[in-house]
Amino acid sequence: MxxxxxxxxxxxxxxxxxxxxxxxxxxxxxxxxxxxxxxxxxxxxxxxxxxxxxxxxxxxxxxxxxxxxxxxxxxxxxxxxxxxxxxxxxxxxxxxxxxQELEAWLLADLSQIRSVSGRPRGKTPLGIPSVKKIESTKSPKEILQNACLIASETTGARRKKQAKQFTQHRTTLLERLDHDGPVRNxxxxxxxxxxxxxxxxxxxx
CATH class of the missing domain: 3.40.50 (Rossmann fold)
Structure with missing residues (x-):
């Protein structure tokens, strides 16, 4: 050892x-x-x-x-x-x-994106490319930021507040990155x- x-x-x-x-x-x-x-x-x-x-x-x-x-x-x-x-x-x-960017690894797990955005059971399409296309898609950070907003299912002032929480959401997504989850693909x-x-x-x- x-x-x-x-x-x-x-x-x-x-x-x-x-x-x-x-x-x-x-x-x-x-x-x-x-x-x-x-x-x-x-x-x-x-x-x-x-x-x-x-x-x-x-x-x-x-x-x-x-x-x-x-x-x-x-x-x-x-x-x-x-x-x-x-x-x-x-x-x-x-x-x-x-x-592309580190955020590409975070885009793979839609369930975690919904969870950190406060809607773990949400069904709204998040505009994220399939796992097979993530690494050929430009600007994964921007896609992730937009996906977190969509996943929150908020509007108005609540949506603006949600947008300001992206840095924390990203930090949490990186912490929760599941080695055995979709990122392995x-x-x-x-x-x-x-x-x-x-x-x-x-x-x-």
Missing amino acids: TDVTFALIREGTSDDGLVAHLRTLIINAGASSVVGAPREYKGTTKERISEVLAEQTKVDLIFVHRDADSSDPEPRYEEIRDAASALGCSDQVVPVVPV LPSWQRFVDDVTSKIAELCS
Whole structure:
């Protein structure tokens, strides 16, 4: 069994919910214990990885979250791989690359969107593409924001109040992301889970 420590380089504080999912995936992959936290470093991907490497307390893994910002994740993977290679730490770095945006992972579970919006039994169509089309659809954040509004089934002043709660709704959706739910059908999620699993297998061998 292996004790694992990690750092998460994320795009913003709203993505801190990824930490809990990383801990779960690492344990599920065979680690005996895991400790990890996000980092506040700024700059290029290479500069931020370098900051983690310079820390006094070393970590086993460095997860780098970068949204693909398109339907093709390969440029982001290449960016992360090149940075890690240049710093000589390819064995430590694990990319976390949602296709389009992180919100694409949250769009997959309609029941959770209805739940956080206060209408768990709602039936109103939410305008969300099918799971097969989510990663080829632009602006998942905007789609998610609109879906939360529709799901609330509110009007007037209540609807305006609901719109202001999107940040909290997104945070809750990320916290509740079900690894065994609809998100498992998204290729970018599958690749993320596979990468974590294989990296932990390497550490445990």
